[in-house]
Every structure is written in structure tokens, then in C-alpha cells.
Amino acid sequence: MNASPDAEAIYARLLQAVREGIAGRDVSLIGIHSGGAWIAERLHRDLGLARPLGTLSSAFHRDDYGRRGLPVEMKATELPFDVNGADIVLVDDILFTGRTVRAAMNELFDYGRPARIELAVLLDRGGRELPIEARYCGAAHPLAAPRNFALTRSEDGRFRLRIE
Numbered sequence: 001m002n003a004s005p006d007a008e009a010i011y012a013r014l015l016q017a018v019r020e021g022i023a024g025r026d027v028s029l030i031g032i033h034s035g036g037a038w039i040a041e042r043l044h045r046d047l048g049l050a051r052p053l054g055t056l057s058s059a060f061h062r063d064d065y066g067r068r069g070l071p072v073e074m075k076a077t078e079l080p081f082d083v084n085g086a087d088i089v090l091v092d093d094i095l096f097t098g099r100t101v102r103a104a105m106n107e108l109f110d111y112g113r114p115a116r117i118e119l120a121v122l123l124d125r126g127g128r129e130l131p132i133e134a135r136y137c138g139a140a141h142p143l144a145a146p147r148n149f150a151l152t153r154s155e156d157g158r159f160r161l162r163i164e
Contacts, residue, residue: 005141007151007159010122011039014138015046018089018120019137022047027087030054032104033075035093035151039122042157054079056090058103068163083112089136093151095121098132123161125149 028051031040037055044053056077090104101119108114120136125143143149143163150159 004149004160004162005123005139007122009104009160010138010161011042011159012138014039014122014136015043017136017138018043019047020090021118022094026051027089028052028054028076028081029089030056030079030108031084032090032092032100035122036091037075038153038159039093039120040091043120051113052080054081056104056107058107077107079108079111079112082149083108083114086112086114088114088117089120090117091120093122094131095119095124095134095137096127096151098128098130100131101129113134122159123149124149 026048029040029044029047029049031037031053033055038052054077055075057075068107072135088108090101090108092100092104092164105117108117115126118135119132121134122138124134124137124140126143127145141149148164150162150164152162154160
């Protein structure tokens with residue numbers, strides 16, 4: 001088994017990339033449940049953003065809903081700001097096929113039409129099936145299926161990645 005990447009070092013690179021990319025802009029962060037929401041919560045705090053943090057569930061918009069079913073713990077979309085005309089950074093943990101991001105964008109458009117959507121991901125593992133690319137990425141670490149990355153968060157908020 002390959003050594004798991006250092007999630008904290010990857011997060012630090014993602015934080016720097018987002019900080020530089022959004023400088024001077026009034027952005028809203030939205031984390032995709034659940035790992036993306038964890039990343040977004042920490043980015044929101046570390047960047048000191050004034051606009052409230054949003055979270056989003058992509059479960060009902062997935063094209064593989066019949067195969068995957070609903071998540072064990074269903075979390076609701078919470079967007080405490082007007083999406084219309086907003087400058088949004090959508091945050092996820094692991095970018096793989098692009099299907100979660102596509103589903104998240106469909107959910108987001110149910111709430112309005114943003115001026116801009118950029119994608120920030122902790123890790124890009126390759127294997128895209130849809131033309132989706134992250135504007136901000138902590139690291140690229142190709143991993144062939146059927147292996148997966150699993151992100152966990154400790155009680156003190158630190159991230160850990162492992163390969164399963």
C-alpha cells in the first residue's frame with residue numbers, strides 16, 4: 001500500500017492558493033457535505049471571511065442515486081446568503097470523476113444564479129469522467145480505482161488522509 005499523503009501539508013497549500021486567488025474579492029464559501037464542508041469550515045475561519053459559510057448536499061442531484069442510495073446521515077443544504085449574483089468558491093475534499101461537483105452545482109442553481117463559481121479541492125485524484133477542474137487544489141495524487149482516499153477530521157480539527 002502507498003503511503004498516505006500528509007493532509008495538513010496539503011491543506012496549507014490549498015489555503016495559500018485560495019487566499020491568493022480571492023484577494024480583494026467578496027466571496028462566499030460553500031462546502032459540499034461532508035468532507036468538503038469540513039474543509040470549507042476551516043478555510044472560512046483561517047481566511048477570516050465576513051460572509052457567512054454555506055453548506056450543500058448533492059445527494060438528490062447525483063446521477064448515480066439509484067446505485068449509491070442516500071447517505072447514512074443526510075445533511076441539509078444551508079445557504080445563509082443570496083446566491084443570485086454571488087461570487088462563490090465551492091469546496092470539496094477529493095475530486096475524482098467530477099460527478100459530485102456537477103450534482104452540487106445543480107443543487108446550487110436551485111437557489112439562484114451566481115455570478116461566478118470556482119472550485120477548491122483538497123486533493124485531485126484524477127480519473128475525471130466529466131469536464132470539471134478545480135481552480136484551487138492542495139495537491140494532485142493520482143489513485144486508480146478501486147482504491148479510494150478517505151478524509152477524517154480529529155476532534156481538534158486536523159485532517160488526515162488514508163488510502164483504502
